[in-house]
Each structure stands twice: as structure tokens, then as C-alpha cells.
Amino acid sequence: MPYLVSFHMGWLIGSVLLGFCMGWISVVQRGNGTSKMTARWLAVLVAGLLAASFAHVVPGRFGYWLDLGLIMFTCYLVGCTIGACLRYWVVSRSQPAG
Amino acid sequence: MQMLFRWASKWWPGLIPLAVMWGIAAWNNTLPVEADLSARSSAALKDTVLDKTRIAVDGRDISLVADAFSEEGRRDAVTAVELVPGVRLVDDQTRLAPEAKPFVWNAERDVVRVTLSGSAPLPAIKARLTEAARKEANGTEIADQMGLARGAPPRFEAAAMLLLDQIGKLKDGKITISDTKVSLSGMARDLGGREAIGAALKNLPEGFSIAANEIKAPPYIFQAYKDPVAATLTLTGYVPDNAVHAAIATSASRKFFTEKVVDNLKASVGAPGSFNTAVIAALGALSRLSTGTLVVSDREVKLSGDALYEGAANDIRAGLGKDFPKNWQYKPEITVKPPAGPVDGTVCQQLFSELLAKGKIRFAPKRADIDPDSAGILDHLIETALRCPTTNIEVAGHTDSDGEDSFNQALSEKRAQAVIAYLVKAGLPADRFTAVGYGSTQPVAANDTDDGKAQNRRIEFLVR
Numbered sequence: 221m222p223y224l225v226s227f228h229m230g231w232l233i234g235s236v237l238l239g240f241c242m243g244w245i246s247v248v249q250r251g252n253g254t255s256k257m258t259a260r261w262l263a264v265l266v267a268g269l270l271a272a273s274f275a276h277v278v279p280g281r282f283g284y285w286l287d288l289g290l291i292m293f294t295c296y297l298v299g300c301t302i303g304a305c306l307r308y309w310v311v312s313r314s315q316p317a318g
Numbered sequence: 319m320q321m322l323f324r325w326a327s328k329w330w331p332g333l334i335p336l337a338v339m340w341g342i343a344a345w346n347n348t349l350p351v352e353a354d355l356s357a358r359s360s361a362a363l364k365d366t367v368l369d370k371t372r373i374a375v376d377g378r379d380i381s382l383v384a385d386a387f388s389e390e391g392r393r394d395a396v397t398a399v400e401l402v403p404g405v406r407l408v409d410d411q412t413r414l415a416p417e418a419k420p421f422v423w424n425a426e427r428d429v430v431r432v433t434l435s436g437s438a439p440l441p442a443i444k445a446r447l448t449e450a451a452r453k454e455a456n457g458t459e460i461a462d463q464m465g466l467a468r469g470a471p472p473r474f475e476a477a478a479m480l481l482l483d484q485i486g487k488l489k490d491g492k493i494t495i496s497d498t499k500v501s502l503s504g505m506a507r508d509l510g511g512r513e514a515i516g517a518a519l520k521n522l523p524e525g526f527s528i529a530a531n532e533i534k535a536p537p538y539i540f541q542a543y544k545d546p547v548a549a550t551l552t553l554t555g556y557v558p559d560n561a562v563h564a565a566i567a568t569s570a571s572r573k574f575f576t577e578k579v580v581d582n583l584k585a586s587v588g589a590p591g592s593f594n595t596a597v598i599a600a601l602g603a604l605s606r607l608s609t610g611t612l613v614v615s616d617r618e619v620k621l622s623g624d625a626l627y628e629g630a631a632n633d634i635r636a637g638l639g640k641d642f643p644k645n646w647q648y649k650p651e652i653t654v655k656p657p658a659g660p661v662d663g664t665v666c667q668q669l670f671s672e673l674l675a676k677g678k679i680r681f682a683p684k685r686a687d688i689d690p691d692s693a694g695i696l697d698h699l700i701e702t703a704l705r706c707p708t709t710n711i712e713v714a715g716h717t718d719s720d721g722e723d724s725f726n727q728a729l730s731e732k733r734a735q736a737v738i739a740y741l742v743k744a745g746l747p748a749d750r751f752t753a754v755g756y757g758s759t760q761p762v763a764a765n766d767t768d769d770g771k772a773q774n775r776r777i778e779f780l781v782r
Binding site: 222223224227228231234235238239241242243245246247249251252253254259262276279280281282283284285287288289292293296297300301304308 | 321322323324325326327328329330331332333335336339340343344347348350351354376377378379403404406407
């Protein structure tokens with residue numbers, strides 16, 4: 221893991237920034253997001269991929285790409301969370317109570 | 319938390335550019351990652367002892383193919399690769415190096431190169447053997463065709479190093495270790511090389527033994543050339559030591575009474591047995607030739623040249639072999655010198671006197687047995703006598719003054735008769751010769767010194 225992170229630092233920072241932007245937008249975006257069912261299926265998919273990664277069942281380059289994809293995805297989620305929280309904090313400050 | 323889920327439900331559009339980034343990252347980084355992991359794995363294996371190592375990287379998975387020389391070494395190598403940061407899985411395809419049975423190692427030398435082949439037990443030993451061969455061969459090309467295998471006998475390296483030391487002493491040849499048996503064949507570079515190798519082999523490490531030592535020495539050559547024009551006898555080649563050298567030089571100066579001895583002999587070990595006896599006998603034969611060459615090569619004696627008369631030629635062809643040790647070969651190529659023209663008695667007398675002034679017929683002390691060293695001068699006297707066939711010759715014996723007069727008188731007569739018997743045996747008619755003994759009554763020098771006595775002990779030829 222430390223090796224993957226250090227080797228792909230640029231791409232991971234990119235993923236965090238992308239997530240940050242997405243999170244920033246998501247707070248004020250109107251409209252419905254994914255349905256609960258879809259979100260669950262997505263969560264199951266991600267869990268399955270994580271399990272496959274940790275179990276080392278995917279061989280060779282595909283295994284490496286899977287690990288890279290999951291790390292980038294994790295960074296994206298972290299970026300989204302930070303972006304959303306920050307935007308929420310900014311928005312709540314700019315709207316005085318009332 | 320509920321807000322976070324609500325926000326998260328709107329994050330999915332970002333997954334599209336994320337997927338694109340992922341694809342680009344994978345496209346760009348796969349080969350660099352593989353190259354990096356391959357380099358790190360190779361570095362991790364630097365201190366391990368492996369042969370035929372091959373590292374293949376697929377993503378972050380390493381496939382390690384190698385021959386190890388012990389089970390522990392094999393495990394250590396796999397662990398070392400597993401511990402490389404970034405490596406995900408190691409496909410262990412290592413195995414123990416094959417065991418050679420018998421464990422054979424060769425060092426072969428020819429004109430242009432030294433070839434090392436067979437098996438070496440470890441890469442480091444292989445490298446050290448190659449380096450040692452390079453030093454020993456002194457500029458000759460080294461061809462390393464050694465493989466690696468387990469199963470070397472204990473102290474293999476010490477034995478191989480000692481044998482490599484011997485490679486420099488060979489002109490060509492092959493040295494083989496098969497388990498603990500050592501075989502050598504080929505030709506030593508110098509005289510004495512075979513003996514030096516034989517001595518070095520006594521220091522083989524414990525457990526090793528010589529199965530065959532067929533190192534041959536270069537021929538041990540002794541040459542003598544009798545040149546009647548320059549009146550020289552040139553000696554070249556080798557003699558075993560200074561004592562034999564002195565004995566040969568002394569013998570040559572006694573046998574070759576008219577020639578100056580040019581001595582270019584060198585001392586070297588490696589002479590065949592009975593070298594001294596054989597060479598002195600062969601020099602005796604050469605002294606009877608008017609011109610000739612003697613070549614002694616190991617145990618083979620080649621004598622070529624012109625005898626002074628037919629009887630001497632036959633005698634040299636037939637008789638000389640008897641003087642050689644049994645396992646020696648004698649190859650005479652003797653021709654007869656064209657006979658010189660006849661001369662009258664006065665010239666004959668002059669020729670006899672000249673010959674006997676240069677050399678003398680020698681006898682055993684106090685006896686009438688002719689010394690074999692006198693064969694040369696006797697042949698010259700016979701050749702001269704053949705040139706004046708109508709003359710009668712008095713052979714006169716003289717002694718020094720030591721001892722009783724009657725004994726000296728009898729001895730001088732016997733010696734004169736012995737000389738006539740020799741001449742008659744050589745084919746001259748007996749009625750041409752008269753033996754006379756003068757004892758010590760006609761000295762030519764004072765008898766008070768050894769030198770004077772030696773001059774007085776003589777045979778004279780007087781044409782009547």
C-alpha cells in the first residue's frame with residue numbers, strides 16, 4: 221500500500237481534487253441522487269472488489285489495476301467528503317440564522 | 319450522517335472522470351511499476367547465491383525462476399523477493415541446482431586458449447577459478463564453459479586451484495577432476511615441467527588422488543657436431559647436472575684429440591636414465607667419424623657421418639648398440655669417407671708422427687688393454703696405414719721409469735702387440751707390423767714429473 225501510494229501520488233492527489241470538486245458541488249445541487257437500491261448495489265460491488273483485492277484473487281496486471289482503481293476510488297471518496305463538509309460549513313456560515 | 323448520505327448519492331457523476339483518470343494512470347504506470355519492481359527484486363537477490371536467475375514481473379506479481387545450491391538458500395531468495403516493497407505475490411519457481419554425479423571439472427589447454435569446462439559448485443568459486451586460470455595462462459584467452467552443480471567433493475576448490483597452477487607448466491594438455499580422482503595428460507612446456515607438476519601433485523588436498531598422470535616431457539636433446547674443417551666438436555642441448563657435464567666434457571676432450579670442444583651445454587632436469595653412459599658411448603662412436611652428427615633425443619640415439627674406412631663403419635654400425643642401456647634405440651646412418659690417395663713411406667711416417675703428436679693411444683694403468691677413448695686415433699692411424707700399403711711398420715712401445723725395468727720392458731712389448739692386434743683386427747695384414755718394446759730406455763722427457771712420465775708412456779709408429 222505505501223508503495224502504491226508513493227508511486228502514484230500525482231494520480232491520487234488528482235482523485236482527491238476531483239472528489240473535492242464533486243463534494244463541493246453535491247451540497248448545493250438540486251435533484252435526486254442515486255436511489256437507495258442502486259447505492260446498495262454499488263456498495264456491494266465495491267465491497268466485492270475490495271474483498272477480491274485483499275484476497276489477491278485477481279492475478280497479474282488486472283490485480284494491479286484493481287488495486288490502483290480502489291485506491292483512487294478511496295481518495296475520490298475522501299475528497300468528496302472533505303469537499304462536501306467544507307461547502308456545507310461555508311454555506312451554513314453565509315446564511316445567518318433565521 | 320444522513321446529510322452525508324444525501325450528498326454521497328450525488329457523487330456518482332465524478333466516477334466517470336475518475337474512471338478515465340484510472341485508465342490513463344494504469345496505461346502510463348504499468349510498465350514503470352513492473353520495471354521498478356524488477357530492479358528492486360534483482361537488487362534484493364544480489365547477495366543470494368543462485369544460478370540461472372530469471373525474474374518476470376506481471377503487474378505487481380513476481381515470477382522467480384532460479385537454481386539454488388541449498389534448501390536454505392532457496393528459501394532465503396524467495397523471502398528476499400517477497401519482502402521487496404510493492405511486490406504483491408511471488409510465484410516461486412526456484413529449485414535446487416542439479417547434482418552432478420560424478421562431479422567432473424576440466425581444464426584444457428591448447429595453443430590458443432585455456433578452456434574450463436565441467437561443473438563448479440558455486441558461482442563465486444567459478445569466478446575465482448576463471449580468475450586463477452587467467453593469471454596462470456598469462457595472456458592466453460580463457461574460455462569459461464563451466465556449469466554449476468551440486469555434489470562437489472570437499473576441498474574441491476583447493477584441489478582445482480592447485481591444478482590450475484599446473485596449467486601454466488603445460489604446453490598443451492588436459493586436467494580433469496572426477497569426484498576425487500585427478501587425471502592429467504599432455505605435454506609439459508619446458509624440460510623439468512613434468513617433474514615440477516609431479517612434485518606439486520603431492521600437495522593435493524586430503525581425499526584427492528591421482529588416477530592417471532600422463533604428462534609427457536618435451537624431448538631431452540643432446541647434440542654433438544664434429545666439423546673437420548673448423549676442427550671443432552660442438553656440444554649443444556642439455557645435461558642433467560654439472561657433474562655429468564664435467565664428465566662429458568672430459569670424455570670429449572680425451573676422445574677428440576684433434577678437435578677443439580665448443581661446449582654450449584645447459585643443465586636441466588628430465589634426463590632419461592643412464593644418460594651419461596649412453597652419451598659417452600655415442601661420443602666415442604662420433605670420435606671415429608671424419609665428420610658426423612650425433613643427436614640424442616630422449617632414449618633415441620641417431621648417429622650420422624662418414625667413417626674413415628669400411629671396417630670402422632661396420633664396427634660402428636654393429637658394435638655401438640652394445641654400449642647402450644637396453645631400453646635405448648640406436649640408429650646409425652654411417653657411410654664411408656672416400657679413401658684418400660696413396661702416399662709413399664716418408665709421407666706416411668710424417669702423417670703417423672703428426673697424429674701421435676696430437677693425440678696418444680691410451681691404455682689401462684699398468685696393463686696392455688687399449689682404452690676405448692683411443693678408438694678415434696687408432697682409426698686415423700689405420701686410415702693412414704691403408705694409404706701406404708707397401709710399407710712395413712714398426713710399432714714401438716715405451717713406458718715411464720716407474721717400476722721394475724723387466725716389467726716395463728714386458729709391458730711396452732705387450733702394448734705394442736695389443737696395438738698391432740687392433741690393426742690386424744681392423745683388416746690390415748699382420749706381416750706389415752713388428753712389435754718392439756723399449757721399456758723405459760728411450761725417454762722423451764724427464765721422468766721426475768707426472769707430465770714428463772705421461773709423455774714417456776707412448777706408442778710410436780716407425781715406417782721401415
